[in-house]
Amino acid sequence: MDKLHIVKIGGNVIENQETFLDFLKDYAALKGRKILVHGGGKEATQMAKKLGVSVEVIDGRRVTDANNLDIITMLYGGKLNKNIVAQLQALGCNSLGLSGADGNSVLAEKRPIKSIDFGFVGDLKEVNHSLFNLLLKEGISPVCCALSHDGSGQLLNTNADTIAATLASAMTPYYEVHLNYCFEKNGVLKDINDDDSIMPSMNKMEYNHLKSKGILHSGMLPKLHNCFIALKEGVKFVKIGSPKMITETGIYTQIIN
Amino acid sequence: MDKLHIVKIGGNVIENQETFLDFLKDYAALKGRKILVHGGGKEATQMAKKLGVSVEVIDGRRVTDANNLDIITMLYGGKLNKNIVAQLQALGCNSLGLSGADGNSVLAEKRPIKSIDFGFVGDLKEVNHSLFNLLLKEGISPVCCALSHDGSGQLLNTNADTIAATLASAMTPYYEVHLNYCFEKNGVLKDINDDDSIMPSMNKMEYNHLKSKGILHSGMLPKLHNCFIALKEGVKFVKIGSPKMITETGIYTQIIN
Numbered sequence: 388m389d390k391l392h393i394v395k396i397g398g399n400v401i402e403n404q405e406t407f408l409d410f411l412k413d414y415a416a417l418k419g420r421k422i423l424v425h426g427g428g429k430e431a432t433q434m435a436k437k438l439g440v441s442v443e444v445i446d447g448r449r450v451t452d453a454n455n456l457d458i459i460t461m462l463y464g465g466k467l468n469k470n471i472v473a474q475l476q477a478l479g480c481n482s483l484g485l486s487g488a489d490g491n492s493v494l495a496e497k498r499p500i501k502s503i504d505f506g507f508v509g510d511l512k513e514v515n516h517s518l519f520n521l522l523l524k525e526g527i528s529p530v531c532c533a534l535s536h537d538g539s540g541q542l543l544n545t546n547a548d549t550i551a552a553t554l555a556s557a558m559t560p561y562y563e564v565h566l567n568y569c570f571e572k573n574g575v576l577k578d579i580n581d582d583d584s585i586m587p588s589m590n591k592m593e594y595n596h597l598k599s600k601g602i603l604h605s606g607m608l609p610k611l612h613n614c615f616i617a618l619k620e621g622v623k624f625v626k627i628g629s630p631k632m633i634t635e636t637g638i639y640t641q642i643i644n
Numbered sequence: 645m646d647k648l649h650i651v652k653i654g655g656n657v658i659e660n661q662e663t664f665l666d667f668l669k670d671y672a673a674l675k676g677r678k679i680l681v682h683g684g685g686k687e688a689t690q691m692a693k694k695l696g697v698s699v700e701v702i703d704g705r706r707v708t709d710a711n712n713l714d715i716i717t718m719l720y721g722g723k724l725n726k727n728i729v730a731q732l733q734a735l736g737c738n739s740l741g742l743s744g745a746d747g748n749s750v751l752a753e754k755r756p757i758k759s760i761d762f763g764f765v766g767d768l769k770e771v772n773h774s775l776f777n778l779l780l781k782e783g784i785s786p787v788c789c790a791l792s793h794d795g796s797g798q799l800l801n802t803n804a805d806t807i808a809a810t811l812a813s814a815m816t817p818y819y820e821v822h823l824n825y826c827f828e829k830n831g832v833l834k835d836i837n838d839d840d841s842i843m844p845s846m847n848k849m850e851y852n853h854l855k856s857k858g859i860l861h862s863g864m865l866p867k868l869h870n871c872f873i874a875l876k877e878g879v880k881f882v883k884i885g886s887p888k889m890i891t892e893t894g895i896y897t898q899i900i901n
Contacts, residue, residue, distance in 0.1 A: 437694075437695055438695070457723055460722050460723045460726050460727070461718035461722040462718060462722070464722045464723075465717050465718040465719070465721045465722015465723065465725075466714055466717045466718045466721075468722075469717050469722075469743045469745055469746075469791065469799055470799065472743070472746055473743075473797050473798065473799050474797045476745055476748055476793060476795060476797070477795065477796045477797035481747065481748060482746075483742075483747040484745075484746050485740075486726045486741070488726055488729040488730040488733055488741075489726075489729055489739075489740040489741050490738065490739075490740040490784055491733055491738060518784075521778070521782055525778055527747055527775075534726065536730045538733060538734065539734045540730050540731045540733070540734035541730065542726055542727065542730050
């Protein structure tokens with residue numbers, strides 16, 4: 388089976404232009420089939436402010452109303468996605484940007500309203516493995532932004548970590564899938580206050596132990612949850628680390644069963 | 645040879661939400677292989693104003709500086725393109741949005757500076773027929789916005805009429821190509837002041853005659869120029885008319901040799 392690298396890059400890395408360009412160079416140099424999934428960063432908040440669009444936050448989570456969805460679609464589906472693709476083309480990596488609506492690549496449903504209405508937020512239903520296979524076989528690397536659609540004309544703001552994990556799982560029948568979460572740290576820290584306390588690996592038992600002791604950063608929990616699901620679904624390697632981890636020299640935490 | 649419809653839709657049509665949704669329904673219902681090329685409309689000017697970005701106009705033509713290019717990329721490559729694709733998916737038309745950077749679909753060079761520097765504006769070099777063929781064969785309809793790239797990381801604002809005509813010419817070896825320019829009039833008018841004076845057809849001689857007499861609207865000249873080039877390059881049918889012209893009931897002017 389051929390290898391397939393799925394690389395998720397977070398907003399904090401994207402915001403630092405120099406780090407991000409370095410990452411794109413490393414990504415372009417990564418051999419074999421690959422898919423990039425990118426988050427957004429703080430530009431949407433800044434743009435909302437400039438345009439006088441209010442941003443509602445409930446329980447620490449942003450509500451995506453119609454105006455904020457437009458901003459996300461403009462910035463992440465448009466400016467960021469298209470510029471990433473143009474840069475990758477310049478670096479010799481034939482890539483193609485996708486929102487979830489494009490080729491019906493990522494289908495979701497609007498999150499049902501329980502106690503809180505998060506607005507136009509998508510809970511993932513399915514990724515279109517045929518489309519990804521079609522492009523990959525042609526040597527084209529898809530670049531996915533964090534937008535899905537509901538199949539009825541509505542774009543939806545969707546968690547990029549979850550898109551990456553679901554995509555990874557969906558591609559396991561066709562490839563030996565490597566899922567890489569790149570973010571601003573070098574891996575999972577044993578001690579939140581010590582950036583050098585990287586765990587070389589972490590299994591489910593350790594995860595549950597650290598979680599119960601409250602040692603893991605709250606932002607890490609859904610990311611790690613996605614990692615364990617991906618492993619269970621047959622993804623071969625799952626790693627969390629710095630953008631450099633897709634090169635030979637990178638540091639990371641490997642997530643294992 | 646199979647038919648391929650290439651449909652260009654102008655900014656003025658896009659701005660009228662009702663007309664535009666009607667058009668998308670007609671487009672989705674159009675049988676066979678098809679490609680949509682869309683312009684922009686006035687939203688970029690409004691957004692520039694909101695963001696405090698100045699718009700320079702020289703000789704009646706907009707200059708595309710870096711800030712204006714960002715706005716175009718956000719609005720037309722992002723918001724408009726992705727929403728068109730989401731709507732088409734809802735209408736049962738499997739479509740996929742492309743800027744020129746995506747899959748290297750439309751390659752251009754930055755317009756050389758002669759007396760005027762128009763900024764990040766692209767003069768078309770080549771369309772990637774392999775990519776369009778790959779998608780069309782899979783039953784996927786590409787939706788192109790008016791952005792190209794230079795292959796060196798730079799996105800470029802590019803005339804949508806020219807993209808449509810160049811694309812039409814490039815596809816003639818593989819399809820019987822029908823090129824349709826949809827805009828706010830019902831066709832080419834014999835009398836600018838009479839919307840009912842539609843010419844059912846127009847050949848090169850009539851074009852030259854009307855042009856020399858100053859009867860053609862200045863905005864029509866480059867459009868018609870593109871039409872005659874496309875015909876020369878082997879495009880089978882070239883029509884200019886209202887959005888309804890892609891249905892059985894539409895009125896249009898057929899451009900002939």
